[in-house]
Ligand SMILES: [Ca+2]
Ligand SMILES: [Ca+2]
Ligand SMILES: [Ca+2]
C-alpha cells in the first residue's frame with residue numbers, strides 16, 4: 118500500500134483509517150508482508166520501547182513458537198525499529214493511536230534468495246503456519262477482552278487496577294470496554310467483577326464491591342484496607358476505590374458497608390466471551406465484542 122506524501126493522503130490509507138475509526142472494538146491487528154520471517158512489534162518509526170513492550174513481545178514470541186511447531190520455520194519476534202526505522206507503517210498507527218496490539222508479520226522466505234519470488238511449493242505451508250499464529254492472536258484477544266489484561270492467566274488486582282486506570286484517565290484500548298457497550302466506565306468495573314469472580318471463585322459468583330483483597334468475602338480485612346487508604350487519591354480497587362472514581366472515600370465505605378460480612382455467590386453467571394476475525398486486503402483485524410448476561 119502506497120503511504121502517500123502525508124498522513125492519510127491516499128484513498129487506500131483513508132479507507133484503512135476509517136475502518137478502525139468505525140470499529141472501536143478492535144483489540145489486535147496483523148499486517149502481513151513479504152518477506153524475512155519476522156514478527157515485528159511497535160515501534161517502527163522511532164527508537165525506544167512502547168508502554169506495552171513486554172506484552173507485545175510475549176504474544177509475538179508465542180506466535181513465533183507456534184509457527185515453528187507447524188513446519189519448523191523460525192520467524193524472529195523483534196521490535197520493528199531493530200530492523201530499520203520506517204515512518205508511515207500501519208501498525209504504529211493502529212497501536213499508538215488506536216490502542217490495538219499490532220504486529221507486522223514478514224512471511225517466508227528469510228533471505229533475498231529467493232526473496233519476493235517464494236517457490237510455489239511453499240505457499241500452502243506458509244499459509245498453514247501463519248494461520249496457527251492468527252489463532253494464537255485471536256485467543257490473546259479473547260483473554261484480554263475477558264479481563265485478564267496482562268495475559269498472565271489470573272484475574273487479580275493488577276488487572277482491575279489497569280481497568281480502573283482506564284476508567285479514570287481514559288484509554289484507547291478496546292479491551293477495557295468489558296461489557297462491549299462502546300464506553301469505558303464504572304459499568305465495566307461491574308462486568309469485570311462478574312467475569313473475574315466467575316473465573317476465579319469456587320462458587321463461580323461475582324466479586325463484590327467492597328472485597329478489596331478479592332478473596333470472595335467482604336469482611337474486616339477489606340475494611341482495614343479501605344481504612345488505611347481512606348481520603349487518598351487512588352484508582353485502585355484493591356486499595357479501596359470500589360467505584361473507580363479515583364478517590365477512596367465515604368462512597369466506597371458505603372459499598373463495603375452494604376455488603377459487609379457477605380460472600381460472593383453464583384448470581385453473576387457470565388458466558389465465555391465470543392470472538393470473530395475479519396480479514397480484508399493484505400491484513401487481518403480481530404474483533405471481540407463482549408456480551409454480558411446477568412442472571
Ligand atoms: Ca491478569
Ligand atoms: Ca463498557
Ligand atoms: Ca475480602
Ligand SMILES: [Ca+2]
Pocket residue numbers: 357358359360361362363364365366368369
Ligand atoms: Ca471511590
